[in-house]
Amino acid sequence: MNELVESIRERYLITLGKIAAAAIKAGRNPDSVKLVVVTKSQPVDVVRAAVEAGVNILGENYPEEGVMKIQSLREFSAVEWHMIGHVQSRKAPLVAGNFNFLHSLDSLKLAKKLDRFCGEAERKLPVLLEFNVGGEESKGGWPAWDEARWQELSAELGEIFTLPNLKVRGLMAMPPLGDTAEFSRPYFQKVRHFQEFLLAQFPQADLSELSMGTSLDYEVAVEEGATFVRVGTAIVGARKK
16 A cells, blocks of 8 residues: 555656646646546545545545545545536435535536535535537537537526525536647637636626646646646556446
């Protein structure tokens, strides 16, 4: 286990260093970027090693798997657990009752269910609104690839801002998979432009967070304004089959 902890710590610190360098290159404060270490499909012993290596934000894609890990690692109370994958409406109670942050709110229906279950649990859940900026059918999120249709989204999004138990904090997106990090840059730029558009529509809203960038392209994401990057393979290794 000590070898595993040390290897994860080394890769974690390397990643933090690259994030800091990318932020400085873009004229940003490195402290403005938070690293979410993605541990989906990793066994509990790897997740435990990551926490012991200094990781303090963990990202999970599947509610049941995430809750199992949360329950198995309750002694690490300072760790934040972020749900970053698609959430089916019927899984809303698991997310509302167990996670510290949701990156992938993608519908008004889900928002209303989460709001209700958070109210019952007497919790407030910070959330990011997920947008599809690449037009891929396989990706979730509100359709935001066509700038001409951005205005159409305003009414539905405005209703979410009124839900008392959800705290909207910003946007999340995942661009189409490319061969290089630079392939993602125009998609990250579109997310940032959409953020500016929404701030003009909802000047009282808190949309300060941008969750974008993974192991392949997180440095470019930071250069383009990401405040959360989601990195798994580069830190904890390939996912287990």
